[in-house]
Amino acid sequence: MTVSIRAQEWGTKSVTGTVANVIGETMLANNTAVTTVDVPEVIVEGPGPSEGEETPPPTTPPEHQIELRLLSSTSAVPGVPRAQTLPAQSLLTLSLPPEPITSPPEVWVLNAATGEGKPLEAPGRCVAECPVAGAHPAWSPDGTWIVVTDRGMLAAVTLKDDDGANGPDVPHAAASIAAVTGFDAAGAPTASRGEIRSAEDPAWALDGTEIYFTGQPAGQPDHPGIYAVRPDGSNVRPVVQSRRAETQPALQPWADLAIKLAGDPATVAQGNTAMLKASVVNNGPSSAASAKVLIEVPEGMTALKATGDGCEVSARSVQCNIDIRLNKGIAMDIDVEVRSDAAGEHVSTATITAGTPDPSPADNQATTTTRTPGGDSSADIGVELTLQQSEGWTGGQPATATAKITNNGPALASGIRIKAATTGPLTFEPADGCTDAGCPTDNLDSGASREIKLKFSLPDSDPSGEVSAQSAEISVEASTSSTDPKLENNKDSEGFTVRQPGVSVYPAVAKPGDVVTIVVEGLPPGAPVIFAWSKGIPPDSTAIKHDGTDLRRGVLLVRRDQLGTRDIIVTSADQDKLFGELRAPVLVVARPMTPSPDLIGRG
Incomplete structure (x- = not known):
């Protein structure tokens, strides 16, 4: 903002500028600035007025301008200076008090490279713009959620992703808003309401499983501590709650780096070369900065060259400085050509380090052995x-x-x-x-x-x-x-x-209407079987299951069935045939004819 002033007289003058805000502000010390302005005396040279001419009026000193920079405004769109160090897709969120000043603050989403942005649109139908209300916005690690503080409660804003590709839609809008602490939209208390009265300062865990925040315990005087809660509002737990107040949690990024080392071939003749392949991966959850890979070869081997930029090769080691940040899930390989100079077993070592903390250093080093045969040319x-x-x-x-x-x-x-x-x-x-x-x-x-x-x-x-x-x-x-x-x-x-295995039938001679017993022995354990007759009316063809190696089952010979010799046939019911077909004979004879009682004893 530029203000023009008019000097009324010569000399050194003091100018005071004050910026006032209609919204309550606690930091007033930097709202007033004082500067001095030197107004020089203007001397007009030249001939005086001619006889009869009026004396000209004194020359008006020139206007002096004072530039005052407007630091904030409740009605202005937030501006962000262009930052060449931030990628164009990076986004910022901030809370902006809207007009009228009695309304809650709005959540805005801005492009970090251009400073362009607009309010985050709330779900539902609105006649005019209806931005999401809240303060202290915090992005989830996967960039699909924003948690805000609204009236002493945490709310989780799920961003719209209608096409299901490349993350949330642009411009950003809320698909839903769910209470994490406090009360939901219907006024029902969340799971943590009995333990937490109010919450603010949300900060996401690096793996996105929890949200850390400043919480005021329910039923206690002003005594804030640090708590953690699941994004769905469950499993609230105290992190630190001492006699002193704890506020504004912030989590340190860390990355679990791992490295593997392999040699190809594993055996190489003296004077020949082999390749050592170091495979690096970042298992997350954060990106790793200033990563370095050191590959060391022992006496009896010489490092010749390495693939990739930033690698320095010496006879006994190769050090590669990884200039890019290794994001979560990113893997890369470094190949080193080595020469075997002596017989024996040569153990090479690869180590990965980074400026980002790694709480699991056990997988930060790997070894491989390259063998070089000596004078003995025999194999075993x-x-x-x-x-x-x-x-x-x-x-x-x-x-x-x-x-x-x-x-x-x-x-x-x-x-x-x-x-x-x-x-x-x-x-x-x-x-x-x-x-x-x-x-x-x-x-x-x-x-x-x-x-x-x-x-x-x-x-x-x-x-x-x-x-x-x-x-x-x-x-x-x-x-x-x-x-x-x-x-x-x-x-x-x-x-x-x-x-x-084997099968037998008891009795071996039977009549229609009788039940014969089929005994199968020596089966594979638990192998299901199917019974069939070689002729006549077939029995039930359902697979018969059992637990052991032997099976005993009764089978009915249907009345008026075919007479004569037939075989019981036992086959494997398993999809993979477990045993071959088994047979046992049985003779089916006619039932005897019983004479009528009227014919008995006729004289």
Whole structure:
């Protein structure tokens, strides 16, 4: 604001400027300013007036201007100086007393880069603008909520997002307003009303799970403390409440940084190179500033170069300064090329640090081992066999196993082959590149392992066979074209049992209308079954469930059913066939004809 004044006389003059506010203000000391103005004497040179001319009036001193800056106004749109250090999408919220001055303050949303903004529109239909009322606005960490203080209560404003993309809609408007403390719109008390009388100064937890605030306990004299509450108003809890008053909470940002380090390949010949990959991630909740990655290599290895800007490479270390702020969820990789200069196991270390506090430093460092074989060019191949099940049933699913091959070094193992063999009623089923001669596999570096899946078929079921169990064995042997002086760990074997279930019918001769008992023994534990007749009227086809390995169930022979010999057929009701078909015969004979009583004893 610029004010013009007119000086009436020469000399040094004092000017006082005062700014007044119709709204109550407590800080009045800076509302008045005094300045001095020097009004110089003006000397007019030149000839005096001619004879008969009037003496000219004295020259009027020039006007002097005093610039007074208007600091605030209840009717002006809030202005924010352009800040080049803030991204254009950053937003500010502030409370502005509206007109008339008896109304509560309004919540405005402004662009932090341009200073442009407007009131945050409240939900519902309004004839004119109806901004959200409140003070001390605080954004949620995800930018979708704003919590404000309104008449001593906290209210959560959910922002509209009609398109469901790229965050809340612009210009911002409230989708809903819910009471966090105090009373809701209907006048009902919130969950914390019995504990908290009033609340102000909201501050969000960094993960958005709680809101910290200054709270006045209910039923106590003026004694504010710091409390926390869930955004939905539940689980209010005191954070600090001592004899002194605690107000205006603020939470320190922190970031959980983590790093992993891997070497490729894990084994490298002397004089050759390998790559170390350091993977950094910020698990949040805040962004991390001034992050640095230090990768150190031991004696026997030399760091050659690194990817990425800001990395300084020396023979034993690589330090990379990450210029950007690592936001939550951001990950980045740094690759370092190293050369092996000597035989042995070389342990490299990667460490991540930052200017932002990290309360979980355990995952801020990682190591990896790079092996370089020495003069010994031999490999040590070992194999370990693991069965997925130790028994199976005739006619059922194949047995499966895993052969794990490991090269214990120190040299590379090439020309590796696994050969599987069985004893007893099992047959190896070659698959996935395997043949009867074995399963070839790729070369293995020292310390590397590989797993091969194997499958073995079981014999068909003997439908009328008796319950039995046969022992079998599965074995594997690993071989390599490389020198392998230790052959004792090249073989492994496991025992296996092949079981044959059985079925019988009691009695074996029955008449229509009788109930026969079906006994099934030696089943897989809990395997459901289905009964059927080979001819005649079929029984109930519903799967029969049980808990053990044996099953006893009665089956009705329907009256007037077909006579003659038939089989009861038992099959697996499981989607994966657990055992083969079982059969047992039963003879169905006609019921005897009983003579009429009138014919008995006729003479």
